[in-house]
Amino acid sequence: MxxxxxxxxxxxxxxxxxxxxxxxxxxxxxxxxxxxxxxxxxxxxxxxxxxxxDPRAIFDINRVHFSKTVLRKVRQKKFRITFNEAFAIVMQACAYREKDNTWITPGFIDGYLELHKQGWAHSVEVWNSENILVGGVYGVAIGKFFAGESMFSFESDAGKIALYHLFARLRESNFVLFDTQQLNHVTWQLGAYEIPKLSYLDRLERAVVDIVPWVIPPSHD
Structure with a gap:
């Protein structure tokens, strides 16, 4: 079209x-x-x-509030962190619920997997010492804009550890807008807040002046 x-x-x-x-x-x-x-x-x-x-929930990329527990786990480096190694599995894990349905249905997974293959959607994976995927996050990156879609944790704080590493790479790449769509208890604790839709659209317009995929910088660990 x-x-x-x-x-x-x-x-x-x-x-x-x-x-x-x-x-x-x-x-x-x-x-x-x-x-x-x-x-x-x-x-x-x-x-x-x-x-x-309206309103729209966003993060300031430089002002995300991670707990001391999460920061300690990051420093301990007990987990292996990867980018884009298991995108489909991350989406499937985000979709998993024991008792209720989720909006991440098979059509979403197929569509966003194609978006990923073309370089527009990305995942962060957190692996434990037994090389088991225990946490992750995925979203869409366009220009200097990132839309966080969903995260999961099969081990305490693993999803937040994925977010920590995602924000670190976004800062390295000079991203200016992180969209989290709607506030919930977790994103509110991390520092997300709401702004009017028109303000959001103004910020978005500046963030996607160049509609290009994100080339993720290498890790410095």
């Missing part, structure tokens, strides 16, 4: 007052890239519902 077609499909978040801006479509790379660069994200699969929330 062309940019014109996407403009007709999605309501303009700057003008539309409702959170829901479209229903339908697909998880194609072009559609996802258009959505993310215009402050829109999908939140269900059947049908696909697209949202631009």
């Amino acid at each position: 062309t940019k014109r077609s996407f403009e007709q499909f999605f309501k303009n978040p700057r003008l539309w007052r409702e959170d829901l801006v479209a229903v339908g479509g697909d998880f194609s790379v072009d559609r996802l890239l258009y959505a993310y660069t215009h402050g829109i994200f999908p939140w269900s699969e059947d049908p696909i519902r697209w949202y631009s929330l």
Whole structure:
């Protein structure tokens, strides 16, 4: 589809007052890239519902609040940290719930896996001493903008340790905006906060002036 077609499909978040801006479509790379660069994200699969929330939750990349316990575990280096080694497995782990359903359904996994293959979606993996994946996070990076999608922990604090390393690399790459969409207890504790949608869209516009994939800098550990 062309940019014109996407403009007709999605309501303009700057003008539309409702959170829901479209229903339908697909998880194609072009559609996802258009959505993310215009402050829109999908939140269900059947049908696909697209949202631009007001207010919007974000992190200041330089002011994330990790607990002393998390920082101590990072310093101890008991875990092996990798980037983009197990993207599909990280998504599947984020989707796993014992008692309820999650929005990360098979269509999401297929669509974002293709986004990953083309260099736009990334994962951070945390492996224990037995080389078992115990935590991770994934999201979408465009220009100097990162959209954090989900994280998981099969061992205490493992997801937050993944986030710690993600933020460190984002700072090295001079990212300016981290979108976490909606506040929850965990992101609030880490320092996320809400801003008006129009303020978010202004920041996003500056962050995606150059629509290029993220080349992750090597670790200095």
